[in-house]
Amino acid sequence: MAINIRSTLLALLSSLMLSSALTGCTGDSEDPPKEKDVEEESFYSAPFEDGKYTEPVTISTVFPVSSNMKFKNGENIEDNVHTRWAKETLGIDIEYLWTVSEQNNAYETKLRLMLTAGEKMPDIVAFRGDAALISDLIDTGQFTDAGVLFDKYASDIYKSAVAEDPTVWNPLMRDDKRMGLPILENAFNNDPVMYIREDWLRKLNLNAPTNMTELETVMDAFTHQDPDGNGENDTTGLSVGFKNDLNTWMSESGWIFGMYGAMPNQWNKTEDNQLVYGSVQPEMKPALLKMQEWMEKGYISSEAGLYDETKATEAFTAGKSGIIVGPYWMTGWPLPDLQRNVPDAKYRAYPLPAGPDGTIGRHGTSISSGAILINKDMKHKDAFFVYQNYLFDHWANPESTTFPHGFAKGYDYDIGPSGEIYQEAQSDKIPGGWVDAIRYSLTFDGAIIPNLAMNTLAKLAEGAEPANQYEKNLAKRIPEQLRAAKIVIDQKDTVMPEMFTGAPTKTQLARGDMLTRLEKEVLNKIIYGQASIDEFDTFVEKWKSTGGDQMTEEVNAWYQSVQK
Amino acid sequence: MRMKVSKWKKTIILDIMLAPALILTLIFSYIPMAGLVMAFQNYKPALGMTGSQWIGLDHFEFLFSIPENIQLIWNTLIIAGMKMAANLIVPFIFALLLNEIRRIFFRRMVQTIVYMPHFLSWVLVGGILIDLLAQNGGLVNQTLTSVFGMKPIFFMGDGDWFRFVVVVSDVWKEFGFNTIVFLAALAGINPSLYEAAEADGAGRWQQTWAITMPSMLPITIVVGTLALGSILNGGFDQIFNLYNALVFDKGDIIDTFVYRYGIIGGKFSFSTAVGLFKSIVSLVLIVMAYRMAYKLANYRIF
Structure with a gap:
């Protein structure tokens, strides 16, 4: 590792x-x-002066209006502070061919319908989500080699942001061409840390666990020694929910497998540079046995296999469970519910404990969540880069002073009579309320430099003085969140990244669901003790012979193709 | 000749009034049937229905070639069959009982209360059921252990119990609503029949057997026949909210499979093929049931 x-x-x-x-x-x-x-x-394809087109050029696009996106002053997505800003600052007219309110994947559906009807695509299609749709869109042949344009037009900051993880190009590669631009996200955003009930630890005279033995001691005490003091045996040691997946985004159990060097339901890299599916690796066995044991002893709820990620947090926020593992942002939601339900409860973030031989492993966060595709027939292809460069150089760049408090005054910030800054927390003081205007941008969140936010949070957690406005803004977050972010960064060497980021392969499409169903059924039954651990080997055999081997071959072929 | 013209004149207004319904049915139910060709194609959105490759019955072969899928079809038949029977018997009996209540206010109140659950979504009911049936601390299992001294039952994690839960919860949610149709039939029975029976000295049981039951037979046949059409519908939203990996072998149905399988790759063709397969089975069953109803009970809908 x-x-x-x-x-x-x-x-x-x-x-x-x-x-x-x-x-x-x-x-x-x-x-x-x-x-x-x-x-x-x-x-530049049109007259350009001082960072602006002298004659406005047009970018046509389509856009999903999500339900938590708000508008004010009678604006809408076609005409708002962002479109006016693009026109005034950059000389770019943004034209929306259609927009759709984003419910039940309406945007994806509409894009698919566009594909179906063979309609002409807009200049820019930005899409976050299903890799298969991006792949289908690329295959229409209506989009251009975005990599060439990127090399020519992208600014240094934009380039270095993308270069933070070159694998973001992988899903977009076609015959060595980069057919789209990745939409970047915050790195480490969903990497897990361990939250423990600090008051329970103190009450039972325990320390936060750093290894497997200590972890089991703590879980045993949390389960059997009545930590909530109500005289009833109604607490569990650890909250997990694996109705959907073992390795998942919240209430997750991937780290238990990480302690043994395994990581289920993702593609891991072996030492000889091959990709293998985590759920069938032999390292799964001891971890499954552990979970089986924990369930039998009552450390984890007997309903864990029925709970999804959110449902599983309820026991923790209700004060009935002592440990939960999830991203640093759980400090903002849903963990504050704990205080509401149990006023004197206190939780604290801790590093993930090590397995029997000292191994720690956790899943990572993909820093690319989607793609921007550029139409072959777009008239001013450079205009998109003028737009995106500006946001990288001024919005994402922490050194820039162009957007000190937010995107637009009167929208995501306001300045009070004596110079005080109103932001989201003071929403009622901004006339018409706080509105997150950057969400109107073509790529959904303006521009993000992947490794910046978490590293800055970690730095601030260590007590560094905020150096610029960007850092001052981050320093306002709740202290426990900074602490959790620091732990995520401290343990960043333990990440086991998902190595397969391409579009689903042929066998994955044909056999994927059968194999997942088989995998889930067997792994769950083993954890529940309904099947013995020996069935794991039978499962691996069956998985391999009914499509798994073929899938592994295809995934590795893809991997070799992007390695070049 | 003149007769015909005047008849046509008479009905023209009615025909016009019927037209919107016919046109809507045509647009939304018949024209989309053209899309069924996708079931026989390797449909690619970029190529469209006219450009996609024809592959004949491959999707249907695929559906039946995989042993797990046969299990899915069985699960669907068993769950849907049990639901159908229960959803016919329970509302029928409940309607009879309710009809015996003489206090109008009480009857109306009960009727309203029992049909309320029909309007709850399965997301909600599913969440409540999981808590209610939990092994540790669930109300049902607590009662079983403390009152009856039984071992807790893992309702949601044991395949057979899971089917039981699915059927019972579906009946609980829908029986009030299904009762309405039977109550309407009961209200339509000529009261003079009962008066005559009473004059002849028949008791309540005899009245029920000799008057109520035969009068209810036609509507029961109608409801049963129509329900047959959904023999391959296990109830997607219910199963999807309740099932988990432990009960895949007994609780996974065609619809949940199509959802998972279709969502991953946007497989329009395969989903269409499954939809077509389900429709054909439904059609055959409805026609058969209708013929049988006609022969045995001499009852016709059309």
Whole structure:
């Protein structure tokens, strides 16, 4: 594992150096001040001056209006502070061919319908979600090689943000061409930490667990020693919910497998650079046995297999369970419910404990959640980069002072009579209420530099003084959230990333559900003690022979193809 | 000749009034049937219905070629069959009982209360059921252990119990609503029949057997025949909210499979093929049941 991380880091570093060398080159050849007049015309597709098109150019697109997106002053997505900003600041007219209110995947459905009807695509399609749809869209052949444009037009900050993890290109590769631009997200955003009831630990005179033995001691005490003091045997040690998956986004149990070097329902990399499906690796066995034992002893609820991620948190927030594992943002939701239900309860974030031989493992967070596709026939393809560069250079860039408090005054911030800043928390003081205007942007969240937010939170948690406005804004978050973020960063070497990010392969499409169903049924029955651990081997055999081997072959073929 | 014209004149107004319904049915029920061709294609959204490759019956073969899918079809038949029987018998008996209540106010109140659950969504009911039936601390199991001294039953995690829960909860949710139709039939029975029977000295039981039951037979046949059409509908939203990996072998049905399988890859063709298969089975069953009803009970809907 450690070797893997090191090699990816190395790859990352070398690609960073490479890209800076490349940008250095292009900077020399394309931006020499003397030749500027000659170069200018060929560089931008329309008259361009001081970061702005002198004659407005148009970007046509489509957009999902999500239910938590709010508008004020009678605005709508076609005409609002963001569209006016794009026109005034950049000389870009944004034209929406259609918009749809995002419920029950309406945006995805509408895009699929567009595909079905063979309609002409807009200049830009930005989509977050199903990799299969992105892949279908690319296969229409209506979109251009975005990689070439990216190399030519993207700003240094934009480039380095994407270069933080070069694997974000993987799902977009077609014959060595980058057919779309990745939409970047915050790194480590969904990586798990362990939350423990601090008051229970103190009451029972225990320390936070750092290894398997200590963890079991704590869970045993939480289960049997009546930590909530109501005289009834009604508490559990650990809250997990694996109705959907073992390795999941909240109330998760992936880390239990991580302690044995396994990570279920994702593709892991082996030492000889092959991808294998985690759920069938032999390391699963001891972890399954542990979970079976924990269920038998009552450390985890006998309903855990029936609970989804949210339902499983209820026992913890109701004060009936002592440990839960999930992302750092659980401190904002749903963990505050604990105080509401049990006023004197106190929880605290802790690092994940180590397994019997000292191994720690957790799932990672994909830093790309979707793609931006650029139409072949788009007239001013550079306009998108002018737009996106600006947001990377000014919105995402922590050094920039262009957006000190938010995107637009009177929308996501306001300034009071004596200069005080009103933001989301003071929503009632902003006329018409707080409205998150950056959510109107073409790529949904403006621009995000993946590794910035969590690292800054971690730095602030260590007591660093906020250096700029960006850091000051982050420092206002609740202290426990900073602490959780720091733990996530401290343990970042334990991440076992999902290595397969391509569109579903042929066998995955044909046999995927049968194999998942088989996997879930057997793993659940083993945990519940309805099947013996020996059935794991039978399951692996059956999984391999009914499509698993073929799937592994296809996934590895994909992996080899993006390695080049 | 003149007769015909005047008849046509007479009905023209009625025909016009019927037209919107006919047109809507045509647009929303018949025209979309053209989309059924997808079931025989390897449908690719980019290529459309006209450009996609024809693959004949491959999707149907696929549905039956996988042993797990045969299990799915059995599960669906068993669950839907049990639901159908229970949803016919329980509302029928309940309507009879309710009809015996003489206090109008009380009867109306009961009727309203029992049909309320029909309007709850399965997301909600599912959440409540999981808590209610929990092994530790669930109300049902607490009662079983403390009052009857039984061992707790893992209702949601044991395949056979799961089917039982699915049927009982579905009946609980729907019987009030299904009762309405029977109550309407009961209200339609000519009261003079009862008066005559009373004059002849028949008791309540005899009246029920000799008057109420035969009068209810036609509507029972109608309801039963129509219900046959849904023999392959196990109730997607219910199962989807209640099931889990432990009961896949006994509780997974065609619809939940199509949902999972279709969602992953946007498989329009396969989903269409399954839909078509279900419709054909329903049609055959309805026609058969209707013929039987005609022969045995001499009852016709059309």
